Amino acid sequence: MFIRATCFSVSSTHSFPAGWMNSRKNPLLNRLTNPVLRGTVVYTAASVINAAIPFFLLPILTRYLTPEEYGFVSTFMACVSIFLLLVGLEQSGFVSVNFFSVSKSQLRVYLSNICLVSLLIVTVLLVAVSLWPDFFSRTIQLRSKWIFFSIVVAYFQSLSQLNLTLLQLESRPVTYGIFQISNSLVNYVVSIVLVVSFGMKEDGRILGIVSAGLLYGTASLFYLIHKDLLKPTLNPAIMRASVGFSLPLVAHSLAGWVNSGLDRILINNMVSVSENGLYSISYQIAMIVGMVASSFNRAFTPHIFEQLNTAGETFDVKVKLVRYTWIYYVLLTCFAAGMYVFSPLILSLLVDQSFYGAGEYLTWILIGFLADGFYYGVVNYLFHLRKTHYIAMITVSSCIVHFLISYFLLPRLGTIAAAYATAAGYIMSFVLTFLVTQKAYPLPWRAGLKSLFVKANGE
Numbered sequence: 157m158f159i160r161a162t163c164f165s166v167s168s169t170h171s172f173p174a175g176w177m178n179s180r181k182n183p184l185l186n187r188l189t190n191p192v193l194r195g196t197v198v199y200t201a202a203s204v205i206n207a208a209i210p211f212f213l214l215p216i217l218t219r220y221l222t223p224e225e226y227g228f229v230s231t232f233m234a235c236v237s238i239f240l241l242l243v244g245l246e247q248s249g250f251v252s253v254n255f256f257s258v259s260k261s262q263l264r265v266y267l268s269n270i271c272l273v274s275l276l277i278v279t280v281l282l283v284a285v286s287l288w289p290d291f292f293s294r295t296i297q298l299r300s301k302w303i304f305f306s307i308v309v310a311y312f313q314s315l316s317q318l319n320l321t322l323l324q325l326e327s328r329p330v331t332y333g334i335f336q337i338s339n340s341l342v343n344y345v346v347s348i349v350l351v352v353s354f355g356m357k358e359d360g361r362i363l364g365i366v367s368a369g370l371l372y373g374t375a376s377l378f379y380l381i382h383k384d385l386l387k388p389t390l391n392p393a394i395m396r397a398s399v400g401f402s403l404p405l406v407a408h409s410l411a412g413w414v415n416s417g418l419d420r421i422l423i424n425n426m427v428s429v430s431e432n433g434l435y436s437i438s439y440q441i442a443m444i445v446g447m448v449a450s451s452f453n454r455a456f457t458p459h460i461f462e463q464l465n466t467a468g469e470t471f472d473v474k475v476k477l478v479r480y481t482w483i484y485y486v487l488l489t490c491f492a493a494g495m496y497v498f499s500p501l502i503l504s505l506l507v508d509q510s511f512y513g514a515g516e517y518l519t520w521i522l523i524g525f526l527a528d529g530f531y532y533g534v535v536n537y538l539f540h541l542r543k544t545h546y547i548a549m550i551t552v553s554s555c556i557v558h559f560l561i562s563y564f565l566l567p568r569l570g571t572i573a574a575a576y577a578t579a580a581g582y583i584m585s586f587v588l589t590f591l592v593t594q595k596a597y598p599l600p601w602r603a604g605l606k607s608l609f610v611k612a613n614g615e
Contacts, residue, residue: 195329195455202333203447209340210440211506213348217361218508220351223433225358226511230436231298231424232306232362234417236369239281239310240317241413243274246405248321250398252457253539255325256465264387267318267380269394278311297424305366312373319376322385324454332454335372343368404548414555414581419562419574426566435571437507438514439578441499442521445492449529452484453536460536471600478604481533492526520575524582531586534593546592554585 218226247270254266285292285307289300296303316339323332347364350356356363380386416439423432463473495502499518507514538547558581565573593599 195327195459198329198333199451199454200448202329202336203451205333206336206340207444207447209337209344213344214437214440214506215508216348216352218437218506218511221358221361221433223430223510224428226433226436227420227424227429227431228298228358229361230420230432231296231429232302233365234413234420235296235298235303235306236309236313236365237417238413239307240313241406241409242281243277243307243310244314244317245273245277245399245402246409247273247398247402248317249405249539250401251318251321252325253401253461253542255322256461260385261387264385265389265391266394266398267385268387268389269391270318270398271315271386272390273395273399274311274314278307281307296421297429302362305362309366309369309373312369312376315373315376315380316369319379325458327458329455339368339372342371401542401544404544410551410555414558416578418559419577422562422566423571423574427571431571434511434514435517435574437511438517438575439521441502441506441514442495442518442525445488445495445522445525446528448491449488449525449532452488452529453532456480456484456532457536457539461540464540471603475600475603475607478599478601479608482601482605482608484533485530488526488529492522492529496522517572517575520572520579524575524578524580527579527582527586531582531589534586534590534599537593537597537599538589541597543596546596547589550585550588550592553588554581557581557584 221229251263251266251270255263258266282304285300285304289303292303293300316335320332320335323329323335343364345364346367347361350360350363354360420432420436423435460477463477496519499515499522503512503515503518535547538544558577561577561580562574565576569576
């Protein structure tokens with residue numbers, strides 16, 4: 157069943173001018189019923205609510221946890237992120253590009269083999285941590301039992317991620333949002349109870365993450381079974397195709413982890429776990445910009461693929477897509493600027509005084525997330541062309557630059573070097589992706605901008 161956002165509820169006792177329901181004659185209704193705009197609004201609202209939950213709880217967590225304890229929590233979350241990348245292999249991207257071109261029976265086989273690949277990788281990782289627990293613990297600066305749990309949570313989160321991808325492709329933003337928000341609520345409610353009521357400190361917060369991950373991963377698995385989307389059929393050809401398509405994207409997603417997770421490990425080892433806690437707070441606040449950008453991308457990606465596959469790659473279609481991108485760029489820039497201006501107030505409202513030092517790193521991380529948001533506006537065309545090897549090359553290059561800046565400057569400049577590296581890595585990734593996209597698939601940026609003003613004046 158498809159769940160769609162409803163713009164108006166019209167009663168039969170009301171009368172409206174003739175032609176009111178004709179979207180061509182009513183620009184406002186046309187905007188409200190536009191699938192991209194509607195999807196963006198719903199995804200953005202869900203992301204804002206989802207992001208607001210941890211922000212509203214920051215005053216509690218920063219009161220009961222020290223920066224060092226928060227640093228351990230941040231390290232655990234970084235482990236979950238990297239293991240999710242290794243376990244999931246970004247195979248949801250393989251589902252996305254094939255969803256509209258395969259039958260349900262074929263999709264069932266695709267999903268089953270994707271889950272099997274993830275399960276095999278989880279087994280290998282668990283065996284590795286079991287054999288060398290001390291090595292992993294010393295390197296990551298986290299107890300081995302939590303590293304073990306982070307792998308398990310990563311697998312269950314990969315199931316949730318697969319389920320969310322399907323909801324996105326089916327244009328079900330409301331269900332998507334409910335799943336996201338309820339997941340966060342369970343995560344943080346359990347955490348607050350364990351941290352505040354039982355005094356479990358960082359262990360309580362980590363157990364909250366584990367509980368939500370296991371619960372919603374299990375729910376996603378049962379949902380896939382209920383919808384008859386899993387078929388226990390081994391298909392090596394599909395497994396090879398999925399891994400072959402997804403491996404270049406692992407390098408792409410590695411950039412996100414290098415820009416967040418790897419910095420946490422480096423700060424732990426080169427500065428301190430307490431500084432990691434401060435940096436994590438700053439990153440979490442700046443990530444609001446990234447969430448807004450991600451919401452647009454979730455809504456816009458299916459529209460891009462649908463338009464290019466059905467309407468064709470005509471000049472008019474390209475102008476229309478670029479026009480949406482220009483609007484998105486302007487709004488995202490204004491939002492990031494607002495975050496910068498009000499950052500002192502945001503910190504004073506959200507965190508305990510012991511975490512005020514996080515403000516030192518916020519500006520550069522905001523710049524990084526803004527550049528990453530711009531990246532979303534162009535990268536999908538490379539997905540459409542299936543030129544993921546370009547994405548991998550760009551990502552590896554930006555990862556190397558980010559790592560080198562962090563590795564060599566952290567001992568000299570302190571934690572601010574990680575913020576510099578974040579901005580540099582994201583900016584480099586966007587600029588290179590823009591240039592490669594223009595060469596492989598030229599987009600009419602000037603015509604798109606001009607059409608935006610012409611359309612506004614015409615209406």
